[in-house]
Amino acid sequence: MSDFAIGESDFLLDGEPFRILSGALHYFRVHPDLWADRIDKARRMGLNTIETYVPWNAHSPRRGVFDTTGMLDLGRFLDEVAAAGLHAIVRPGPYICAEWDNGGLPAWLFQEPGVGVRRYEKQFLAAVEEYLGQVLAVVRPRQVDQGGPVLLVQVENEYGAFGNDQEYLEAVAAMIRETGITVPLVTVDQPVPEMLTAGGLDGVLRTGSFGSRSVERLRTLREHQPTGPLMCMEFWDGWFDHWGGPHHTTGVEEAARELDALLAQGASVNIYMFHGGTNFGLTSGADDKGVFRPTVTSYDYDAPLDEAGRPTAKYEAFREVLSRYSSTPVDASPPRAEAPAPRFTVALGEPVRLLADPACWGAETCHEVMPSLDDLQTRLALFRTEITVDGPALLSVGEVRDRVLVFLDGAPVGVLERERRDRALMLPHGRGRLELVVEDQGRVNYGPRIGEPKGLLGDLRLDAEPLTGWTAWAVDLDAVPNLWTSAPPASPAGVGPTAWRTSFPVGEPVDHFLRTDAWGKGIAWVNGFCLGRYWHRGPQHTLYVPGPVLRPGDNELVVLELETMVDPTATFAAGLSLGPVED
Known part of the structure; x- marks a missing residue:
């Protein structure tokens, strides 16, 4: 067991100054059998901590349900972080943003008449209390002072950009403490004076979120918090994409230079993202700042590890920077080499049309x-x-x-x-x-x-x-891969939403990459696992198929095409195709 505290100017681990070198890795965006691989690569890059959000709506699709199986097994994830010798930061919200559907808030919550949104309102607070009790029961025994990896727990998320209800923030912080969380609490906001004021709490460490002008941003943070360690809880090293837009990237040298400037100020950092992963299923969110813009399936984020978990040039550049600020030597051995992805095509067949017989859908x-x-x-x-x-x-x-x-x-x-x-x-x-x-x-x-x-x-x-x-x-989308067991015989291809299926052989179950640019708009599944949405608008033109989803021998691909399947052929490529980058 260890003691972790907030000192006059540093984090203190067992009484000694400790700099957090963290990377964001969302367990719910990565297949659980790949968590250990991604965590090990974080360690090899020079990180000592892994941060994750917790998506309330994924764990609780219905009120009274709290699912911790499969990709939602937060306990297993934190245990794997600990097994790798790393620490953890947990950010349970209740709101997380994260380019995640509804910012993590469950849709059922808003069907209660008069329910508040991120404010001091009894219906909303009652639901939040129930949720925090469930998720923090997983976190509580895994705190650092109980022998676990968790150093910090966050209260809400960038609240200063949304509201100014201090009573609400205080209530959320009190709920977290009442569940038995004893490690320090933090808030995060963009380093803008009014946001730091509205989103912060006295007695709770304020942290910042930014990706540029690090020295200036840290100065603003210090002006609003005279003592305590400086920390950028979200060091934005890339960005997310919308359908129909470019694939966003940031320059490797520019990002490394900003990270160096931040660490040179003595600050702690959480790199957002270390590995973005994938918005599997229908979990991607959307923006609406005057124009509605849905987010793509890939959450590659131009991070040090790409969507498939493969190191990029940014990985090597960040490792070099971190090696100069780490209190322990950075493991110089390279991460495990990835097996090449097979390339092949296979015909889609057996179409089942929605308009022909909707009863089976x-x-x-x-x-x-x-x-x-x-x-x-x-x-x-x-x-x-x-x-x-x-x-x-x-x-x-x-x-x-x-x-x-x-x-x-x-x-x-x-x-x-x-x-x-x-x-x-x-x-x-x-x-x-x-x-x-x-x-x-x-x-x-x-x-x-x-x-x-x-x-x-x-x-x-x-x-x-x-x-x-x-x-x-x-339409029961979870049941689409099983349509052929209840539907009438496959019908000739026609207009309107149509499900197609095929089988394809796999030798070794390694990562595959399904090309979608020749299709229209829809959703794809492999062996019943929903890979997510595709759209010919791009920018992404591949769906990532994690190796653990596959099995030796025959595997099933199901595609729900909402528009028109001009060429009913599935093409598997050698790697990711995330689209043209912005100028």
């Missing part, structure tokens, strides 16, 4: 007024009604969240997209079967639009008349 319900996706508890739904208007007709909706494919008598008519602020579409005629496939592209993870409902909101009209009498099918 999910439960049917009837509604006079169209429900939201939240009402149906789904991320994708088909809505159908009959229309009887003479001549061409204008379909209009109050707000699209986030994308709608429109069909009339089975033929595609057009697309309504939130990103373009679409609200209306002209139908060629007003009689027949109107079908709308509504997709949630990821919940906003930053700012005032956190927690907003998904689906078609407001008045839905055909010309001036309300559209009513809907039949809805909430």
